[in-house]
Amino acid sequence: MKKSLKKTLFAGVAALSFVAVAGVSSTNASAKSYAKVTSNKALTTDATTRNVAVNGTNALYTKAGTLKGAKTVATKTTLASLKNSKQGQKNFRAYRVATTNRGSVYYKVVSFDKTYRGWIYGGKSVTAFAGGIASFSTTTAPAAAANTSSSASSASINTQGQTTALTDAQKNATYKITKAGTANDGTATTYSYPAWTEYKKGRTVTDATPYANDTFKVTDQTTRTREGDLWVKIADTNATNGQKINGWIKYSALTAQKPTPAPAPAPIADNQVQVTLHDVYTNKDLGSFLLNKATADLNANVTIAHAVNIDPAADINNSLVALGQAHNVRGYSVSGLTDAQKSANQTAFQSASYGKNVTFNVTSVKGTSLFADKTKVLPGIVANNNNITDGSNGAFSPAGTDYVEVNGTLEQANDLADSIAKLGTLYGSNGQTFSGSSVEKAINDANLGTIYFAKNAAGTILSKDQLNALPANSTVNIVKATLSGVNNAYTVGSNPTFSGQYTLNVKNNVIYDKASTLASQFAK
Structure with missing residues (x-):
C-alpha cells in the first residue's frame, strides 16, 4: 500500500512539474511588450545651444530604440569612434525630442555632414542632454598669447601654425587672403561661422576672387574645438565693396601686409613757419600747417600773430582755437590747459623761427561734446526713423524708459545717452563734423556698442515699470543688439542732427525665467 501511495505521489509531482514547465513555455511565446511615444516635439531653443557630441554609450536608431520596428543606424561602436573625432563634420545637432510611456527621452540628431541621422537615447529629462549625447562647444577661446609689441612690423608676422590667441601686433595688422578663390577648405573665402561649427552654415561668398586685392582687419578670433586650428573674423577695409566678404577664415589663410610708410613731412621753407597743435590729453598731434612770411613781417612771431589778427605781444593761448579752425584743425580747446602748459605756449610763440x-x-577733452545735448541723442540716434532695429521685429523705439544694458549693467535708455555723452574722443568745437566711422569706433571703444532690451512673448519691448510689475517666474525675451554700419556724418552743435542710419543687428535671443534676476544674468 505504501508502495502504491509513493507511485501515486510521484505521478502527481510529475504532472505538476509538467504544468509548471508548460506555463513557462507559454509566457516566452507571448508577444514582446514595446514602448510607446507620448510626446514628439521640435526643439525651438537657439540652434547654437543644441550642438551635441555622441559618446558611444547608446546606438543611433531610425526611431526611439525601444519602439517596435526601430532599426540601427549606427552602432555604439561606430558612435564611440566619433567621440574624439578631429573633424567638425562629426559634430551633431539635436532638433527633435520624444518621450516614451516608460519615461525615457530620445533626441533626433544629425551629423553636420549629414552622414548620420536618427534617434538616440538622451536620458530621463528633457531639460538636459544625457545618455548617448552631451552638449558640445564646437569652438573654444584660444589660449592667451605671449604679447609682443603692437607696433611690430606686419611684414614680420607669421600666420602659419598658430593656435594661441593673437598678439596685439597681430590684432592691429592688416591682411590679405593669400589664395582668394573658390576652394571650400577654409582658406580661399570666408564663412558665416568657422567651417563645421554650426549646422548648415557655410561660405559668405563662393568665390572670393573679386576680393583678392582687398585688405582686411581682424575683429574676432576663436579655435575650432575638434580641429584645434585658429580662425579669425575679418572685415574688409574697402567700404564700397558691399562687405559681403566679411566673415570667418583660417588665420593661416591670411598674409600680413607691410604697412604703407608715412609720407615724408613737407620741407619748411626759409620764409615759412610750421605750426603744430598737440593734444596733451591724448598725447597726439591734431594737425600741422604752414604760415607764409608776409613782406612786412619781421619774424615768425609776427607771422603767427597776423594769422589770427592779434598783437605779437598778446597771449597766443586766447587765439589758438581760431588759429587751428582757420587751417581746418578742429576738435580742441585751451580751457583744460594748466598754467605751465599755457606758459609754454607763450614762450614757443615768442621764440618761433622761420x-x-x-x-x-x-586739449580735446574740454571742447563741446558731440552728444552734449542728450535729448537729441535718443530721438536721433537711438529711436527715431527706425535708426535702431532688432533685425526681426521692426523698429526699436525706446521712449526713455526701456531697459538697455551697458557694460554689464541693466540701464534705461535715457541712461545710455548719459554714457554716450561721456565719450571723450567725440569732443570738439561747435560746427566740427565727425565721420560715421569715427562715431562708431568711439562708441565701440567705450564698450557701448552692444545693448540688451527686454521683450515679452508678444514681442513688445518692456519698460522699467512693466518689468518690475511682472510676477515671479515670468518669461521674458532678452534681445542682444550689436552696433554696425554708422555711415552718416555727425556735427557738434546745440542742435546736432542724426539723420543717417545707425543700425543694430541682433546676434542672439536668450530666455530667462525671472524678471528680478535680469541684471545678474547680464553679469554672467
Whole structure:
C-alpha cells in the first residue's frame, strides 16, 4: 500500500512539474511588450545651444530604440569612434525630442555632414542632454598669447601654425587672403561661422576672387574645438565693396601686409613757419600747417600773430582755437590747459623761427561734446526713423524708459545717452563734423556698442515699470543688439542732427525665467 501511495505521489509531482514547465513555455511565446511615444516635439531653443557630441554609450536608431520596428543606424561602436573625432563634420545637432510611456527621452540628431541621422537615447529629462549625447562647444577661446609689441612690423608676422590667441601686433595688422578663390577648405573665402561649427552654415561668398586685392582687419578670433586650428573674423577695409566678404577664415589663410610708410613731412621753407597743435590729453598731434612770411613781417612771431589778427605781444593761448579752425584743425580747446602748459605756449610763440616748427599745447577733452545735448541723442540716434532695429521685429523705439544694458549693467535708455555723452574722443568745437566711422569706433571703444532690451512673448519691448510689475517666474525675451554700419556724418552743435542710419543687428535671443534676476544674468 505504501508502495502504491509513493507511485501515486510521484505521478502527481510529475504532472505538476509538467504544468509548471508548460506555463513557462507559454509566457516566452507571448508577444514582446514595446514602448510607446507620448510626446514628439521640435526643439525651438537657439540652434547654437543644441550642438551635441555622441559618446558611444547608446546606438543611433531610425526611431526611439525601444519602439517596435526601430532599426540601427549606427552602432555604439561606430558612435564611440566619433567621440574624439578631429573633424567638425562629426559634430551633431539635436532638433527633435520624444518621450516614451516608460519615461525615457530620445533626441533626433544629425551629423553636420549629414552622414548620420536618427534617434538616440538622451536620458530621463528633457531639460538636459544625457545618455548617448552631451552638449558640445564646437569652438573654444584660444589660449592667451605671449604679447609682443603692437607696433611690430606686419611684414614680420607669421600666420602659419598658430593656435594661441593673437598678439596685439597681430590684432592691429592688416591682411590679405593669400589664395582668394573658390576652394571650400577654409582658406580661399570666408564663412558665416568657422567651417563645421554650426549646422548648415557655410561660405559668405563662393568665390572670393573679386576680393583678392582687398585688405582686411581682424575683429574676432576663436579655435575650432575638434580641429584645434585658429580662425579669425575679418572685415574688409574697402567700404564700397558691399562687405559681403566679411566673415570667418583660417588665420593661416591670411598674409600680413607691410604697412604703407608715412609720407615724408613737407620741407619748411626759409620764409615759412610750421605750426603744430598737440593734444596733451591724448598725447597726439591734431594737425600741422604752414604760415607764409608776409613782406612786412619781421619774424615768425609776427607771422603767427597776423594769422589770427592779434598783437605779437598778446597771449597766443586766447587765439589758438581760431588759429587751428582757420587751417581746418578742429576738435580742441585751451580751457583744460594748466598754467605751465599755457606758459609754454607763450614762450614757443615768442621764440618761433622761420624754417622751423612751433608746437602749441591744446586739449580735446574740454571742447563741446558731440552728444552734449542728450535729448537729441535718443530721438536721433537711438529711436527715431527706425535708426535702431532688432533685425526681426521692426523698429526699436525706446521712449526713455526701456531697459538697455551697458557694460554689464541693466540701464534705461535715457541712461545710455548719459554714457554716450561721456565719450571723450567725440569732443570738439561747435560746427566740427565727425565721420560715421569715427562715431562708431568711439562708441565701440567705450564698450557701448552692444545693448540688451527686454521683450515679452508678444514681442513688445518692456519698460522699467512693466518689468518690475511682472510676477515671479515670468518669461521674458532678452534681445542682444550689436552696433554696425554708422555711415552718416555727425556735427557738434546745440542742435546736432542724426539723420543717417545707425543700425543694430541682433546676434542672439536668450530666455530667462525671472524678471528680478535680469541684471545678474547680464553679469554672467
